[in-house]
Amino acid sequence: xxxxxxxxxxxxxxxxxxxxxxxxxxxxxxxxxxxxxxxxxxxxxxxxxxxxxxxxxxxxxxxxxxxxxxxxxxxxxxxxxxxxxxxxxxxxxxxxxxxxxxxxxxxxxxxxxxxxxxxxxxxxxxxxxxxxxxxxxxxxxxxxxxxxxxxxxxxxxxxxxxxxxxxxxxxxxxxxxxxxxxxxxxxxxxxxxxxxxxxxxxxxxxxxxxxxxxxxxxxxxxxxxxxxxxxxxxxxxxxxxxxxxxxxxxxxxxxxxxxxxxxxxxxxx
Numbered sequence: 001x002x003x004x005x006x007x008x009x010x011x012x013x014x015x016x017x018x019x020x021x022x023x024x025x026x027x028x029x030x031x032x033x034x035x036x037x038x039x040x041x042x043x044x045x046x047x048x049x050x051x052x053x054x055x056x057x058x059x060x061x062x063x064x065x066x067x068x069x070x071x072x073x074x075x076x077x078x079x080x081x082x083x084x085x086x087x088x089x090x091x092x093x094x095x096x097x098x099x100x101x102x103x104x105x106x107x108x109x110x111x112x113x114x115x116x117x118x119x120x121x122x123x124x125x126x127x128x129x130x131x132x133x134x135x136x137x138x139x140x141x142x143x144x145x146x147x148x149x150x151x152x153x154x155x156x157x158x159x160x161x162x163x164x165x166x167x168x169x170x171x172x173x174x175x176x177x178x179x180x181x182x183x184x185x186x187x188x189x190x191x192x193x194x195x196x197x198x199x200x201x202x203x204x205x206x207x208x209x210x211x212x213x214x215x216x217x218x219x220x221x222x223x224x225x226x227x228x229x230x231x232x233x234x235x236x237x238x239x240x241x242x243x244x245x246x247x248x249x250x251x252x253x254x255x256x257x258x259x260x261x262x263x264x265x266x267x268x269x
Contacts, residue, residue: 030078032085036070036092045095047102052091055103059110060084086113093120108138115140127171128178130223135171142168170219177237186239187216216240 036042046052050067057065060083063076074084090109095101097120105123112119122143128135137143142164149155149172157165176182220229220238232238 028078029075030081031073031075032081034072034074034085034088036072038070040070040092040095042070045091045101051103052101052106055106056084056087056110059106060087083110083113090119094123097124099123112140127168128175128223135168135223137164137168146172166215167219167222170216171223174220174223184237184239186241187220188241188243189216 036045046067053065053067057063060080063074063080063084066073074081087109090113091101094105099105108123109119112122117140122137122140125143125146126134126136127146137146145157146168149169157169159165173185177185229238
């Protein structure tokens with residue numbers, strides 16, 4: 001890679017040219033010239049010291065990449081060049097949408113591209129923005145999960161710990177509350193311990209259930225002003241309840257997260 005003059009901008013967008021050549025070994029190699037439009041900040045797009053281009057070079061190997069001003073020339077195997085052009089196109093869409101381009105973004109975009117998925121449609125899905133941070137799905141599975149929650153009244157999310165089931169469901173609930181699609185959020189889960197018995201817990205019902213719903217509170221604090229949470233709970237806008245007490249209740253304009261519920265328990269409710 002031989003990047004030069006990255007601080008210069010020129011008009012135009014898309015591929016400036018496409019030439020097919022043959023190297024001395026007889027393998028066909030394509031050369032494509034891309035032009036980055038003036039609306040894109042080249043330093044943010046290419047990364048400090050062209051770090052994003054180096055990451056692309058590692059991810060899609062065996063390519064000869066040259067940068068001059070806002071023009072990118074890439075030469076290599078036709079399929080790899082096509083993949084590179086596709087990734088650049090998705091990165092331009094993400095950058096235009098306000099997404100920060102870095103090595104992690106490039107890794108995800110190339111993964112989506114290899115699977116035939118549009119990364120801009122997945123990573124560009126903004127669920128919630130709070131305190132300068134945007135909450136978005138990061139995998140195709142998370143994107144499908146968010147889409148299912150948005151399009152269906154009841155959604156079951158099944159998967160291993162740490163895959164974003166609770167966090168994304170909470171983000172969708174807060175988003176629905178902010179847009180007045182629901183009037184309250186009910187956080188509920190069975191009082192099941194993780195291998196260790198806590199024994200008798202003193203205090204009110206909220207005090208007793210608090211240790212079990214702490215992961216829900218943690219996610220909520222990331223998305224809502226912590227000072228407003230006690231007021232929201234006091235007014236019933238956000239309610240925390242054991243799943244055992246949910247049977248027979250009628251919930252209108254409410255979103256419920258029965259985290260960790262067993263199949264028979266859900267049927268009972």
